Amino acid sequence: MSKPAWLLLVIAALIFSYYARPFYDFSWVVMSRIRDAVTTRLGAPMLRQERQQVLDSADGQAREMDAYLQGLRDAQSLDRTLAALDFSSTDNYVLSTKAMRARFQESLRYPPPGYLDAITGKVADEPAGEDGIATYRRLEIPVLPGVHAIGYYMRPRNAGARDKLPLVIAAAGRGGIPEPTADGKLPIVQHDSKDFAWEALRRGYAVWLPTFAHFAFGSNDYRDRLAVNAWESGTSLPAIEIAKVVKALDVLTQRDDIDPQRVAMIGHSYGGFYTLYTSALEPRIRVAAVSAYLNDRAKVLDASAPGGFLDWRYPDSLTLWRDPAVVALVAPRPLLFIAGNQDQLFPIEGARRTAPEAARVYKQLGIGERFEFSEFVARHDFNGAAALDFVDKYMGRGAGSPK
Structure with a gap:
């Protein structure tokens, strides 16, 4: 064979060897498995256990760990939380909650990375329409790099352009989107006492109606994926959503037509969660009304499907931060909890057990009168009239805000 032919053969063999590498690797794995199987069969027998013994051992370890973790949850009582606070006066109490609030922020990973950086983006503020009750503007507010707080700013139609109105932040839950009207559009406000904005507008409040990431078309698990992605990235989904409410409050309280000393927040279900947690972190919220959220949080989470309410399962959520402990960070500001006595998601028995602890x-x-727990005949519903009655009591248009 001539030299050029040998050279071509060598080159062809090298090319074949390169592309046949996966085949060689696979063959090596197969041969290794065969070798291990033969060695195991022919070698001297070693320690053996019945399969059931192995399963029982693993199950026993799981039960031990479960009991240990349950013990950690049970050991953290409200008494231990309150022992670190100074109840000698409301001023001293507020000062003593500083370290506790910092620990709460640490658990939530709040504020999210990038929040304290200067946000130079411009607020998009566009008219969204008007009707017989209010004028509406859609705001898009930069909060984090590439992340915005989006919602509707509403003012009663009969309010003067220069009137400095008290502000109500109205937080809807996952079921807060109303049914489409005949034209296929979703009404932003409805003439209904269960609506999150109508009752407040009717009573003369300006309203901020934020949009939360509760829904996404074509995906039922995207919120859980967001929750996991947030933990993996050094923050939490609640921290991001709360930061959006707080940044919107920064912008809204700079307006000439808002009284920054009179801000309330009301919310239902998931919106109730955000109302309680945002009020705990943000002292500018002077009054809070929470609907269909306060409960025995451990029982709610344990009863949900594995991983249910994933964004509520942050570090220490059932050791340090059950609902009464979060309430302690809202005090001494007025706080109302409303619960339907037939709530199918958060049983009324859990709310009845938890409310007295929060009231303590x-x-x-x-100042026991500043905390109220109210039941009404309903399922997982919102009672806008009761929420606004409470806000009126402490922050009505003619009343000063509580100190």
Whole structure:
């Protein structure tokens, strides 16, 4: 064979060897498996266990760990939380919550990365229409790099352009989107006492109606994926959503037509969660009304499907931060909890057990009247009239805000 022919043969063999590498690797794996199987069969027998023994051992370890974790949850009582607070006066109490609030922020990974950086983006503020009750503007507010707080700013139609109105932040839950009207569009506000904005507008409040990431077309698990992605990235989904409410409040309280000293927040279900948690972190919210959220949080989470309410399962959520402990960070500001006595998601029994614990904080401060728990005949519903009655009581248009 001539030299050029040999050279071509060598080159062809090298090319074949390169592309046949996966085949060689696979063959090596197969031969290794065969070798291990033969060695195991022919070698001297070693320690053996019945399969059931192995399963029982693993199950026993799982039960031990479960009991240990349950013990950690049970050991953290409200008494231990309150022992670190100074109840000698409301001023001293507020000062003593500083370290506790910092620990709460740490658990939530709040504020999210990038929040404290200067946000130079411009607020998009566009008219969205008007009707017989209000004028509406759609705002898009930069909060984090590439992340915006989006919602509707509403003012009663009969309010003067220069009137400095008190502000109500109205937080809807996952079921907060109303049914489409005949034209296929979703009404932003409805003439209904269960609506999150109508009752407030009717009573003369300006309203901020934020949009939360509760829904996405074509995907039922995207919120859980967001929750996991947030933990993996050093923050939490609640931290991001709360930051959006707080940044919107920064912008809205700079307006000439808003009284920054009179801000309330009301919310239902998931919106109730955000109302309680945002009020705990943001002292500019002077009054809060929470509907269909306060409960025995451990029982709610344990009863949900594995991983249910994933964004509520942040570190220490059932050791340090059950609902009464979060309430302690809202005090001494007025706080109302409303619950339907037939709530199918958060059973009324859990709310009835938890409300007295939350009320203890206010009673120890000598301001027990500022905490209210109210039941009404309903399922997982919102009672806008009751929420606004409470807001009126402490922050009505003619009333000063509580100190």
